[in-house]
Amino acid sequence: MNLRGAAVAKFLAKPDPATAGALIYGADAMRVALKRQDLIAALAGPSADEEMRLTRLSGAEAKSDPTVVLDALKAVGFFPGPRVVFVDGVTELQAGPVIAALEDWVPGDAALIVTGGALKKTSKLRKAFEGHKSAVAIGLYDDPMGREEIEAAIAAEGLQLTPEARRGVDALAATLDPGDFRQTLAKIALYAGDEAVTPEAVSLMAPATIDADTDEVIAAAADGRAAAIGPLMQRLNGQGVAAVTLVIFATRHFQQLHAAAVGGGIGSIRPPLFGPRRDAAERQLRQWGARKLEAALDLLMETDLTLRSSSRAPQMAVIERALIRLAMMAGAR
Structure with a gap:
């Protein structure tokens, strides 16, 4: 299945626990990294890494050992709870073992989360995830952040914004990439404390060009x-x-x-x-x-x-x- 627009935000916020996995791809590595981080946390919880329910692999590792991804999907963890196998930076030349593992996925296996760069429509990796009945493909592009993304980021920091401050935050969202935007909101939250955020606070915490x-x-x-x-x-x-x-x-x-x-x-x-x-x-x-x-x-x-x-x-x-x-x-x- 291919997800777009509001469907992406809905899936990332509350993914189906029975999902086989997701391919997240795009030219902006920061945007891709943030989305896969949100998805892994939503699927496996914040303690997945400490409880060894998260396995991290690279595309190069998948290519050098064609069975490593499938073995990780089938492995039984020491701790109870949902498991995730994350394969980072997969290219078309490394896609074969990942696609084979996805095809052999059955309910009860770990969820397979894969990230890639700017994949074309003809990509074998895209076709595999788009055509799988229990998996999704999410393409991320260099568009400004959507309304739902901005609202979610504000809510995550617990910010109370005056109308003027909200206009300043919307302007930041239109000019910053998602990673810098989240970091800026975190700084604003620390600066404002429990008080409502003013436009002066937004201006003061806005990042310089780095x-x-x-x-x-x-x-x-x-x-x-x-x-x-x-x-x-x-x-x-x-x-x-x-x-x-x-x-x-x-x-x-x-x-x-x-x-x-x-x-x-x-x-x-x-x-x-x-x-x-x-x-x-x-x-x-x-x-x-x-x-x-x-x-x-x-x-x-x-x-x-x-x-x-x-x-x-x-x-x-x-x-x-x-x-x-x-x-x-x-x-x-």
């Missing part, structure tokens, strides 16, 4: 400029950028490079790149190659798991170490 600095530190890692990463991370840390945001943005960048490496080259990246950004991506693609890019994505997935776990390691130090490791990989032969 995209350039974020892009720069990820480019430094992809180019192999390890020495530049430390000063850039200090700047981003001072701006209040979250470590999870950085790992999602870095994953999106390396997923695009990997898609270009195994697909139609830089011209296949969506949204398309122009000018200096295209030149940089072509240079990085020549420097990395498909195999090293798969290793980079594995490293980023491990980092994402660490950041979202109960580890007490300083989160910005964790992502800085990962970016430095990427820079060293870029220069390795």
Whole structure:
């Protein structure tokens, strides 16, 4: 089944417990990551990771071991409760084992949650989930957040908004990506406390433009400029950028490079790149190659798991170490 519009928000908020799973795909890795995070929490609850009811795999792992996804679906957990198998960043070349596992799914197996990039209508992965009687496919596009998404984000923070403040929040939703929007609402909630939010609070908590600095530190890692990463991370840390945001943005960048490496080259990246950004991506693609890019994505997935776990390691130090490791990989032969 293919879900769109209001049906997506309804499914993500209260998915059918008997669902076989869902494919969530789109060019915006941040938007995809937030939606799959919401879906996994709705299906398995907030303690699924600690109770070992959530299995995380990468597309590369599925390709290297064709039975690993199916085995995870069939496994019996130590703790009672619903189970989820999450396979991140699956490309068309890695789709075969995932599709086979979905076809062998039966009631009682874990739910299968898969994420991917900008998949075409001809995608085998899309067709498998769209055609499955118990699974869904959700395409996410770079449209502004819908009314239901905004309402859900406001309700999650328990915000009380004056009419003028609500207009300011709607303006933020139209200009920020969903991840930055949620972070901004969280800051507004902390600032306002139990009082009604004023337009002054919205203006004060609105983020400065950090995209350039974020892009720069990820480019430094992809180019192999390890020495530049430390000063850039200090700047981003001072701006209040979250470590999870950085790992999602870095994953999106390396997923695009990997898609270009195994697909139609830089011209296949969506949204398309122009000018200096295209030149940089072509240079990085020549420097990395498909195999090293798969290793980079594995490293980023491990980092994402660490950041979202109960580890007490300083989160910005964790992502800085990962970016430095990427820079060293870029220069390795």
